[in-house]
Amino acid sequence: MRDNFWLEQRLDHIWELLFPDLERKNKVHIYFKGRWKNKFGHIKMLRDRSSEIVINGLFANEIVPEYIIDTTIAHEVIHYMHGFQSPHEQRYKHPHAGGIVTREMKKRGFSHWLVREREFVQRHWFPIYRELVPTPFKKKKKSFFSRLLG
Numbered sequence: 001m002r003d004n005f006w007l008e009q010r011l012d013h014i015w016e017l018l019f020p021d022l023e024r025k026n027k028v029h030i031y032f033k034g035r036w037k038n039k040f041g042h043i044k045m046l047r048d049r050s051s052e053i054v055i056n057g058l059f060a061n062e063i064v065p066e067y068i069i070d071t072t073i074a075h076e077v078i079h080y081m082h083g084f085q086s087p088h089e090q091r092y093k094h095p096h097a098g099g100i101v102t103r104e105m106k107k108r109g110f111s112h113w114l115v116r117e118r119e120f121v122q123r124h125w126f127p128i129y130r131e132l133v134p135t136p137f138k139k140k141k142k143s144f145f146s147r148l149l150g
């Protein structure tokens with residue numbers, strides 16, 4: 001089951017295997033949250049100086065391939081590495097300056113997964129999103145009642 005404990009283990013594995021040189025300078029939390037259509041994750045530094053990685057809560061559903069979670073985790077870990085929302089020294093002016101995240105992901109062995117991710121976003125994500133977050137009937141109901149009344 002994909003719960004927050006599973007997600008924590010996933011982060012640890014990715015960190016150990018693919019970012020062994022990256023020092024974890026503070027506590028890094030990770031959990032599923034939100035039901036976003038256009039956002040896969042984010043990283044934020046909290047007031048207690050720990051960092052919080054959030055992964056789109058819809059990805060807890062096993063209809064979403066695991067590599068989407070992996071690429072999202074790696075993306076946020078790279079922001080951490082570059083000193084965004086982390087105690088590391090900030091290396092760039094902007095977190096997505098000049099494709100720095102993509103470049104680092106390729107360096108860390110994610111080239112193949114980036115291709116799969118793009119494919120997933122282009123072909124599968126929006127239908128899955130519609131399935132997981134159905135639009136409420138509100139509008140329909142309203143017109144039904146207005147028809148009754150009118």
Ligand SMILES: [Zn+2]
Pocket residue numbers: 075079095096101
């Ligand atoms: Zn980003």
